[in-house]
Amino acid sequence: MKKRSRTLICILTALLAVAMLLMTSCGKGSDSGIDRDNASSGYYGDKASGTEEASPAPGLLDTPDGDGTQKLIRTCTVEAETRDFDAASASLNERISRFDGYVESQKSSGSSYGASKSSRLLTVTVRIPADKFGDFVTGLGDIMNVTSAASNVENVTETYYDAEARLATLKAERESLQKMMASLDNAKQYDFWLTLQKRLSETEQDIASLEARLRSYDNRVAYSTVTLTMREVIEFTPTETPTFAARISKAFTSSWRSFAEFWQDFAVFFVSALPTLCVIAVIAVTVIIIVVASAKKRKNKN
Known part of the structure; x- marks a missing residue:
């Protein structure tokens, strides 16, 4: 009889451990989901990097x-x-x-x-x-x-001086192209002259674009x-610091909101874990019935 009792206790303990592990894993998943929601909605702060609010630094x-x-x-x-x-x-x-x-x-x-x-x-x-x-x-x-x-x-210091260097290179290239074109015999080297003319036109466009960009930066x-x-407005926006009563009210409201969110999370967990808990409960009840019936059967035989 004691051996059967120990067996029943071991089975129930194992089922309880499985249920606890399930609750723990679901709880962690729920917490991580809440953290992700808070992070995505700016719950932990909404200051943008590189910007000073309220008054210029x-x-x-x-x-x-x-x-x-x-x-x-x-x-x-x-x-x-x-x-x-x-x-x-x-x-x-x-x-x-x-x-x-x-x-x-x-x-x-x-x-x-x-x-x-x-x-x-x-x-x-x-x-x-x-x-x-x-x-x-x-x-x-x-x-x-x-x-x-x-x-x-x-x-924009680095970008500005990079553009300046690029502009100087393009201007040097334009001067070289112009000299080469002036030295060519258009009648005999017309195709090559057209190639240089096309490249010169592209260089002129690049120079104009860089000069416009630098003028914009300068401005x-x-x-x-x-x-x-x-x-x-009729009245200015008040800038008074919150009173003690206002701070108490805000703290109470925040605490009550946290309390309500806890029970909401618990309800969500319970519903999500309900199928597994039902299966565990059915197995536990079945085992108990079998053990009790077996004990009664052996007792009647004795």
Whole structure:
């Protein structure tokens, strides 16, 4: 009788171990799935590399090196609001002129609060000399309420000088082709002359393309780009730090959300493991019935 009891206990222990292993593996798979979902949805943070949010980092607004060897393209995106749209627009135009900049593009929409409930919106792209870029952006807070700003610096030094070297090579090639063509007798070497003419035409096109690219780099390096979006508002966006009660409320909400997500994950696991658990339960019940019936049969014989 004791031997049969030990056998029954061993079988049940083995079945329980299998069930625990199954639960552990499913739990790990569920956790990894949650981690992947969180990572893909930006749950662990949404800051983009190479971009400073809220306010431009001081290093990104510094003036470029005096030697001019570094080819740096600086850009900044600013979002702001104002309660006096007309005055802020006039001050912005005055500031652009004072910093020797110019408006590259501009778009406005909406109407004043006096004429409609919709607010006015100004989107303007401004080009500012690189050595005045930092002072211009920093001073925008004096004429409007800056709610966010993001700055970026693109170093095109290597690309620029590679293009310059390529341009010098093409110009030397063009000069050689022109000399060769001038020395040929068109009547006797017409086919070869046509080949040189075709190559010269291709070289001229490459030179024009590189010169246009270098001019674009020169312009973007010399004049930094500021993209400003200014919205008309009745009241400024509050920037107060959260109170103690707000922090408590946020912590409670986050804890409750985690609690709910745990039970959701458990329900998903239970449903996914239900077929296997049913099979294990049937096997366990069958074994128990067989062992109990065998024990009763032997007991009756005795």
